[in-house]
Amino acid sequence: MAAQGLETAQNGLTANRRDTEVVDALERYRKTVYGVALTHTNNRCDADDVFQEVFVAYLRSSVDFADEEHRKAWLIRTTLNLSLKLVTSSWRSRTELCEPGAPALSVCDPSLPPSDFAFSDPRADEVFAALRALPTDYRITMHLFYLEDLPVSAIANVLGTTEGAIKTRLSRARAMVRDSVHETACNE
């Protein structure tokens, strides 16, 4: 299989990486990527789509990863970008959702309602809902800090901003979560 240069494959795809590398990443980061996708898309269906696209994109990309952290950061960012792109396009045409027979291999069931992902623990549902109610910047930051357990420095690196900004986002997001439910609970 060793050959110099890139050649277009029969099905039009260009692969730059060994499949094993990508599959390795898939194994390592499946929950990370899927989690981010789930939190940032509207339903399981879309999350599935994004999940696949990320690794396909990885396969096709030519980025030189310096280390594992770099790779993880790239994967997270790509997942986020693709999620947002999908959500935006979903707004425009809901009928595009989950077309069986499309190139995607998702096991989607078009009868599932949006935000259909449910946890076994209702508190987790609450956390999930709270996250999804946040604007993107805050949502991804909270997700990476609390669900992915990344340190502030790593999150800053992933999202391309300062540690201070990340800390601020965390404070604000928590305040938002606290207050948005608090308001309704206070029955005012």
Next chain:
Amino acid sequence: MSRPDELFDDRELMARMRDEMSPDQRLVDELTSKLHADTSAAAGTSIGAGAGTSTGTSIGAGAASEPLPVSRPRRRRRWAAGLSVAAAVFLVAALGFAVLRPGGVLSLAGIKSPFETDPSAQQLTQSAAAAPMEAVSSYEDLYATLCARMGVAPLATAATWSDDMLRSLKVKSVPASSIGYGDGAMLTAPATGERDSAAESSTSGLDAKSAAPTSPSPSTDYSTTNTQVAGIDEADVVKTDGDFLYMILRGSEVVIASADGANTKEVSRFTPEAPDGQSNCGLIDLYLSGDVLVVMSRVTLQVGTQEDLNAPIPQGGGTSGGSLGGSSPGYPGEIEPAAAPQAASATSDSPTSSPAEEPMASGPANAASPTEPQDAVAPYPSPYYPSMRSVTQVSLYDVSDARAPVLIDLFAQDGYHTTSRLMDNVLYLVTNHAPSYLPYEVRPYDYLPLLYGEGCVDATVPSQHIYPTPGSAGTGYTVVTALDLKASKRVASLTVVGSAGTVYMGHNNLYVAESFYQEGEDDFLAQEGANRYIKVDSSYDTRIARIPVGTGQLALAASAVVPGALLNQFSLDEFDGHLRVATSSTVYTSFYILNEDTGYRSHDYGAQSDAMRGAAPTQTNALYVLDASLAIVGRIEGLAPNERIYSTRFDGDVGYVVTFRQVDPLFTIDLSDPRRPKVTNALKIPGFSQYLHPFGDGLLLGIGMNASDTGRVSTMKLAMFDTSDPYDVWERDKHLLSTTYSPALYNHKSVFADVEKGLVGFPTNDSSSARGYNGTGLYLVYSYRTPDFGMNESGGFFEKLAVSLPLTKGIDYGTYSAYDDRYSSYEYVDVDNTRGLYVGDSFYIVSGDNILVFDLASFKQTASVKLS
């Protein structure tokens, strides 16, 4: 139920969640095969080109090639969903702004949105700045001005007097039946002034320095009164110098206690004297300046010649105690037989006169004929009667040995205590005095503002420093003096003829502000015969006078008028050569019928009630930036229409203004360019802050009330605002209390705030009914911590102390029981005068006759001292 944000702290929950967020295995399998298929299909894939990692590639470069999520513009989350009223009003802004006086100086055309300032409107408002106030040319001029304002003709007798004559006047303190202390609390004082033994020894002049050690281990770190401006002290009922606590007890005594942690105890107490040596019990406030303890108190004095002091005190005047600000002995026809007043004068210290002397004869002769028709031309009352004046006294004590304070000197000035400041060892005292003068006879010292030394009149205010406010009908005096505490000398004095409502002092100037009622022009509505139907808009404006300080003299440098009224001293702030002023303005519309034949105007109640039905007076707020001549150079007007200001705080280049009607916009105002102040952020949250306190880097503490979305005020609330980005101020943390009242809402001195230690403390009243009386009180201390995400710590307010305030014994001086030889007492919680402070390792709460001591680190109680 736990708060949703707290769920994030549950690490196990988070881990389980993440575990569940997993793709379906079938999906993964299918994707895996697809990836293999792609790869094998691309048979010509070069493994080298890209798959290998190159350590030379920087992460940054890789990162930069990926598009980052678009950062949405930061929008403050709407806390109160559906609250369109306040928001709509706010956004519509000054277009609906209606602070208009018909033909007045503010024109709607010049005002756009609250976020812009219109330079063309500046010229209009400039003309509203009054010409600088001019001093009177002479005392005769002053007298003439007063008479003109009163609408009476000046009498010739007023003119002649001399400094010597003034200094020869006698001064006698009068027992008053009700005197207050602190800034607002009222207590009663003894009916007779008895010499206090401590006061006697303090005037004996003995050298009180003893060989005994004067203090426990000296502590260097202690808290000071919570003042508006750093470096300028404000008087308070409790002070400390790190070794001792000095406090006013029951408004009648000064008590000194050692600040010794668990061993705290009283070391001495005394009662300051009045200028004539009588005991004086209306204590107001304290200052500490080095070794000098300054005690301010209220005295009522009789001032006059010896004959005056011997004369009966006319009824209908001064004997009704609490005649604050002087008294007018009334008009002809009101005088009573001399019998009763003579009894009072018999107790006076008149060594020479006896009732048989001739000057006295005319007194009783006039008075003893109540049935005679009163002759308006006859000299009434007797020319001899004392001028009664309410006076504020400043006593200086040497407390280098706290166990034996020594009186150094004593000063007093006419007027009811308004406020004071201490800067660079100079005490600036502001009092309000109502001169007593008669239409029939007047002596110079009836209308002159007097300054007193020990037992005598010292001087009067120089005429070149007496300024009548132009266009005003007010006849009260605002007396300002500067007292050098080191030299024990009064160095300067000044009087404004008007009444000072708000006083603010910055490092360079003292500002005295007076709000006055202003009417616009008549707005013609209709004419019916001789009746002209008009409406008139009126509002309150504020005149501000600037008095430079620190120069060794007091003179008025500039004055101006700004529209609207001030909330309190925090509405003014001097910074970088400019004065920033925040005002609230309410425009009232009144309907009148003007009868053109008689010239009289009467209320048109019909039209008034028609107009009033459902309509509230127009209200708006503004911020002005004034230069040294107090001309307006920058402004924001039409801020939060139909709301009023609840608190203001200026902090260098930034100003924060809280208004409220249903929600609380906290306005952040950029003041870095005095000519172009601009609102950078308006944060809408329920409730409002009544006191704002900058709390370190990018933080602002707010103490206030919580309220529902519809504006229904509930309980108290602490809020910490993040002000690091002036364009995006938000509420970082908040804490709701169950109480509805604390003096902290109205009196900043009752707040203990230490930014370095991250602590805030204040007293509250636990009951929703009476303010402290027979209710329970609590002293609360909170620490505030910003979250440390590196350590995975959340932040917020944490309660460190919530201690019940003990009862204090109050003495009812109006209920002397001769049988028991004592006054009746009662018990109450002195919430308003409770103060919290720290000295060294201990935190002290002084509440009435109690001192509670706690360890500053743990807030465990270490002592409880009861003062007798």
